[in-house]
Amino acid sequence: MMPQLRTLTMMRGTRARILRKICRNCPNLTTLQLHGCQKMNYSLLKYIFEKCPKIEKLIIANNLLADRQYAELVSRLEHLQSLEVFENRRGAGPVVLRFLAATCSKLREINLSCDYHPLEDVEYFVKAKRDTLTSATVRWTMAGKRPGCLPLLQKLDLPHATDLPDDAVVTISRGCPPLRHLSLTFATSLTDGALAEIHRLKHLQILDLSGCSGLGGSAVAHVAQLAALCTLLLQYIDDLTELQPSLRHVLDLKQLRCLDILYSGHIRAVAFEEFSVRLVNLRELHVTYEEEDEVFYKNVFAEMQSQMPRLRIINTFRWTENDFLTDYETDDDDDTDIGY
Structure with a gap:
């Protein structure tokens, strides 16, 4: 009984009658996340959307x-x-994207990170x-031209665009101001x-180059x-040294508030x-260091925080193979099956 509820996230499946009652009493929902284990039929989904017509994010x-019938309900x-x-579910068939593109007139954010299309x-x-899209998570493809x-x-x-060529990023830099x-x-x-023309993105606030192992000194x-x-x-x-000598240019990012080098x-x-x-505007630093460097970096970060009291440092150890037990390293008297 929460008529002003705006966001509902289902973290597990529930009985249809309970879901119907929730939606009947929450007509102002704008964000709905249904769990993959939720048993769903056409009449239940139709009821949900009829009782919660203000949904903006699904x-x-x-x-x-x-299923075309279900896609029509979404539209x-x-x-x-x-x-x-x-x-x-694998083998469920492709998502009917063409139909949704034609019928969902206000759709401007799409996340299609799965492979079922x-x-x-x-x-x-x-x-x-192209004239309405503001956010997109999609698989990269070399087939055809975007x-x-x-x-x-x-x-x-x-994500995980292992074959993404340099000129594609240059095209993004030129075409998505x-x-x-x-x-x-x-x-x-x-x-x-790939980053030669990234300066064209004058409004870019967040850049994630994690795992881009081919980047080098400039x-x-x-x-x-x-x-x-x-x-x-x-x-x-x-190896962050591979980004030298230009790694020092991080210091030129005057508006930087968060630097995340976890697991590097x-x-x-x-x-x-x-x-x-x-x-001076940095507020978060995420960093990983080897256990043998713990004392050194504790001193380094303690000094940093004394000079930057508003900075939050999130750090962790860098795990190595030696940190994990193998079968022959366990105690013979311990019959526990240890798995990692």
Whole structure:
């Protein structure tokens, strides 16, 4: 009995009668996430949408949107602006993206990180929504060409795009001027040339280059030209010294509030001692260090925090193979089956 409830996230399946009662008493829902284990039929989903007609953001399983009847129900949500499709069932058939592109007139955010849709349908959807799309999480494909200009796009996530070429990022830099959030995690094919024109993204606030192991000595110099950048993620870079000599250009990011280098190695390459003078707006530092360096970095970070009292440092150990027990290292008297 919460008539003003705006967001409902179902973390497990529940009985249909309970879900019906919740939706009947919460007519003002704007965000709904249904769990993948939720038993759903046409009449139940129709009832949910009829009782909660104000839904703006929907998070739903791929197997439901593989059925044209269910997709039609989704298309009747007049206020739907954001759609996230998560992986639930293999072999369920492709999500009917072409139909949704034609019928969901206000849809401007799409998250299609799962694999249950033909790539040509993704390209069709992006092209059809090029003048309204503001946020997209999609699989990268070398088949066909995506449109180079998405004039309203503010967030773009291309996760695990291992074959993403440099010129694709250059095209994004030229064609998506309002971009505020760009994530290229584990794009291992990228080199420094991919960032040559990233300075064109004058509004970019969040940049995630985690796992981009092909970047080298001039990458951070290009990134440092992003005057509005507030958050930089460089996680899972095995050796940060490979970003030298331009790694020092992190100090030129005057608006930087969060630097995240969790799970990256050789962090001594980072000029922590100059942060208090050069990065006065920094509020969060996420960092991982080897256990043998614990004393050294405790002193380094203690000194930093004495000079930057508003800075929050989140740190953890860097695990190695030696940190995990193997079968022959366990106590013979202990019959416990240890698994990691």
